Structure formats: C-alpha cells, structure tokens
Amino acid sequence: MSCFIFLFFDSFIMVITARLLAGMTAAMWVMATVLYSQHFTKDQSSKAMGILQFLTVFPPFLSMAVSGYLIHMFGWMFPFWIGVAVSCIGLVLSFYIKDYGPRQTAKGMALSDYVKQTWHLPDLKALTTLSFIAHTVLFMTVFGFTPIYEETVGIDEKQLIWVMCAFLFRKSWHPCSASFTK
Structure with missing residues (x-):
C-alpha cells in the first residue's frame, strides 16, 4: 500500500500515511525473527540470528544497489511499481507461512490485559522513546x-x-548489531 500511495499521491498527509504503512511493515521483522528461530534448536540460536541478520540487510542493500540504475533508466516511479509487484508476491506467499512453535495461551486473558501488562513494564516507555527517536x-x-x-x-x-x-555496511558491522552477539 505504501508504494501504491507514493505512485498516485503527493500530498503531505498521503506521504505521511505511506511512510507510516512502510514503518509498520518494517516492524514485522519481530514476527519474522520469532517464526524463523523456531526452525533451529536453542544451541543454534546464534547461527539462526546471524543468518537472519544477513537476510535482513542484504535485500535492502540489493534494492538500493539497483534502484539508482533503474531510476536512471526508467524514471523515479519505477522502483515503486517494483515495490507494488514484490509486495503482492509477498502477500500471496505469506498465506503459506507455517508456525511450528508450541501454542501457549493464557486462558481467560483478554488482549487488553496483555497491553496493560506490557504498558507497566519498567523502563519500557523510556527505551521505546529513545529507540523511536534514534531510528527516526x-x-x-x-x-x-x-x-x-x-x-x-x-x-x-x-x-x-x-x-x-x-x-548498510556500517549498520551491519556495528558492534551492537545482532551479528556480533552470541
């Protein structure tokens, strides 16, 4: 939707909406990390996170590597059309994702209770605010x-x-990145 909005709208509100949608989609790496790690044993978690770090950094690098040339050849809107096409393919493929993890659900606990418990975690608001500012x-x-x-x-x-x-190389080789942790 983000790429589609960028293709057809240029008002401030629509651009902010498109960026918001792109940001929400980018936050899905958390779910991808959890689903991916289920395919590895606990003693292979470092290997799993290393592979996932590579898979997280390489596609944006590849897309940025070719987008300048594509823009030069086909214009500024072409990468957005590619984004729409790849997103549609990803949407179709997402219906085939299987969750192999154990199901642990708390009986009788509503979603609002989960939100309240999360909201009251110590230092959550400060850390979230700092992370938001840094990423922004x-x-x-x-x-x-x-x-x-x-x-x-x-x-x-x-x-x-x-x-x-x-x-991207600075980001992926930074000492605080996941590729350096065990």
Missing part, C-alpha cells in the same frame, strides 16, 4: 535528506549506491 533520526537522514543533499552537490542516481553501501 537515522532513517530521516540516510533515506530522506541524504539523497536530496546528494542531488544538490551533483551526485546522480547511479552514484547513490556508494552512500547506501556505506550506511
């Missing part, structure tokens, strides 16, 4: 303002890959 600054600068600045200094779309490579 990170992604606004790298994906929002950097391409605009590059255009003003004369870097074309085909050269954008080098800046995105630097960002």
Whole structure:
C-alpha cells in the first residue's frame, strides 16, 4: 500500500500515511525473527540470528544497489511499481507461512490485559522513546535528506549506491548489531 500511495499521491498527509504503512511493515521483522528461530534448536540460536541478520540487510542493500540504475533508466516511479509487484508476491506467499512453535495461551486473558501488562513494564516507555527517536533520526537522514543533499552537490542516481553501501555496511558491522552477539 505504501508504494501504491507514493505512485498516485503527493500530498503531505498521503506521504505521511505511506511512510507510516512502510514503518509498520518494517516492524514485522519481530514476527519474522520469532517464526524463523523456531526452525533451529536453542544451541543454534546464534547461527539462526546471524543468518537472519544477513537476510535482513542484504535485500535492502540489493534494492538500493539497483534502484539508482533503474531510476536512471526508467524514471523515479519505477522502483515503486517494483515495490507494488514484490509486495503482492509477498502477500500471496505469506498465506503459506507455517508456525511450528508450541501454542501457549493464557486462558481467560483478554488482549487488553496483555497491553496493560506490557504498558507497566519498567523502563519500557523510556527505551521505546529513545529507540523511536534514534531510528527516526537515522532513517530521516540516510533515506530522506541524504539523497536530496546528494542531488544538490551533483551526485546522480547511479552514484547513490556508494552512500547506501556505506550506511548498510556500517549498520551491519556495528558492534551492537545482532551479528556480533552470541
């Protein structure tokens, strides 16, 4: 939906809505992590998270690597059309995901009770706020303002890959990333 909105709307509200939808989709990595880790034993959790870290970083890198060239060849809207097509394929494939994990449900506990218990976790609000601010600054600068600045200094779309490579390699090799934890 995010790519579709970007294709046909350019008002501030619609752009914010499209970014919100993209952000919600990006947050789905939590579910992917849980589902993926179920295919490994506890002693292989480091291996599972290493593979998942690679699978999390490589597709955005690949898409950024080719998007500058595609924009150069077919225009600024072409990557959004690719996003719509790949999202439709992903939606269809998502119906075939199987959850092999054990089902542990608390009897008689409503969703609102889960939300209340989560809301009262110590330091949750502070950590969530700090994470929100950090990710907002990170992604606004790298994906929002950097391409605009590059255009003003004369870097074309085909050269954008080098800046995105630097960002993604820095992110994936950072000591605090999941690939360095055991």
